[in-house]
Amino acid sequence: xxxxxxxxxxxxxxxxxxxxxxxxxxxxxxxxxxxxxxxxxxxxxxxxxxxxxxxxxxxxxxxxxxxxxxxxxxxxxxxxxxxxxxxxxxxxxxxxxxxxxxxxxxxxxxxxxxxxxxxxxxxxxxxxxxxxxxxxxxxxxxxxxxxxxxxxxxxxxxxxxxxxxxxxxxxxxxxxxxxxxxxxxxxxxxxxxxxxxxxxxxxxxxxxxxxxxxxxxxxxxxxxxxxxxxxxxxxxxxxxxxxxxxxxxx
Numbered sequence: 001x002x003x004x005x006x007x008x009x010x011x012x013x014x015x016x017x018x019x020x021x022x023x024x025x026x027x028x029x030x031x032x033x034x035x036x037x038x039x040x041x042x043x044x045x046x047x048x049x050x051x052x053x054x055x056x057x058x059x060x061x062x063x064x065x066x067x068x069x070x071x072x073x074x075x076x077x078x079x080x081x082x083x084x085x086x087x088x089x090x091x092x093x094x095x096x097x098x099x100x101x102x103x104x105x106x107x108x109x110x111x112x113x114x115x116x117x118x119x120x121x122x123x124x125x126x127x128x129x130x131x132x133x134x135x136x137x138x139x140x141x142x143x144x145x146x147x148x149x150x151x152x153x154x155x156x157x158x159x160x161x162x163x164x165x166x167x168x169x170x171x172x173x174x175x176x177x178x179x180x181x182x183x184x185x186x187x188x189x190x191x192x193x194x195x196x197x198x199x200x201x202x203x204x205x206x207x208x209x210x211x212x213x214x215x216x217x218x219x220x221x222x223x224x225x226x227x228x229x230x231x232x233x234x235x236x237x238x239x240x241x242x243x244x245x246x247x248x249x250x
Contacts, residue, residue: 009063009243011041014101016070016117018048018093031223032068032115038226039236041243048093052100059104064111064243067098067118069221073183074117076132079124084132086182099125111214111242113235116181119206119217126189131202134182140200146180153224154179158204164195165216166205169238170231177204177220184219192217214242 013032015021020029033043044062046055075090076083098121105112114122120130131137134144143154155176160167167173185203188194191210194203196218208215216239222232 007244008040008042009240010044010061011036011064011066011239011243012044012046012059012062012101013066013068014046014094014097015048016068016094017072017091019091021048029068032066035223035226035232035236036066036240039233039240041236041240046097046101048091048097050097055097055100056104059101062110064239065101065105065113066239067101067112067114067121067217068223069116069118069180070094072117073132074120074124074130076130079127079129081129081132084136086133086136088182095121098122105215106210106213109211109213111239112216113239114206114215114217115223116219116221119219120183120185122215122217123185123189123192123206126192128189128192129186131184131186134184134202138200138202140202142179142198142200142202144179144184144198144202145182149180156198158196158198158220160205161193161195164193164205165207165214165238166195166218169234175231177218178224179220181219214238 016029036043071088072091072094073088102125142156146154155178157174157176160170160173188206191208192206193209195207196205198204204219206217222235225232
């Protein structure tokens with residue numbers, strides 16, 4: 001194997017919330033860690049307690065990033081909206097960290113895979129807006145949320161736009177995905193293309209079109225599907241492959 005194939009890119013993953021980090025709650029977080037390692041990446045766990053200088057020093061050493069899901073919601077003030085009563089808590093430290101991470105990733109053309117809350121964070125970062133509570137704002141029979149993670153995890157189909165990176169990766173225009181979110185994209189941010197919808201119109205994936213950098217965002221949770229689903233595995237595989245093309249860390 002050549003040097004590029006042997007290189008294990010360093011992938012940064014911020015903690016889901018500051019509270020989980022401080023209390024060492026890792027069950028959900030570790031699924032992202034395992035998925036990236038299985039795809040061939042090395043992990044850098046990014047604390048949500050770092051100041052700007054500390055954070056930028058770490059980011060400079062990394063090759064790619066995963067923005068994970070979170071039980072928090074992006075604060076509606078960040079997209080100039082009044083809060084829906086059904087909004088969850090916000091996490092200012094996660095918002096601060098995501099902003100610094102995305103500033104760096106876009107400036108340095110480093111690949112990003114954004115998942116669930118991560119998709120919403122990315123969308124707001126680029127000037128987009130959110131549906132704050134699907135059950136109260138959209139008439140739909142599809143179960144998008146998974147309250148308390150009680151019972152079987154809900155799944156539903158999504159339709160993928162042709163001539164998208166996601167369609168090329170999936171090899172089909174329709175797949176089944178898991179679902180545990182109560183918010184979604186309302187208006188996409190600048191240079192973000194909507195590339196997948198649920199049958200009820202809820203946005204399920206975004207792709208960056210501003211330059212050649214690989215920035216892909218999905219509303220579902222591929223980190224929980226990697227053992228059985230090739231599309232889930234390939235999303236993490238693509239992230240690592242893109243990071244290998246221009247390694248920045250030693």
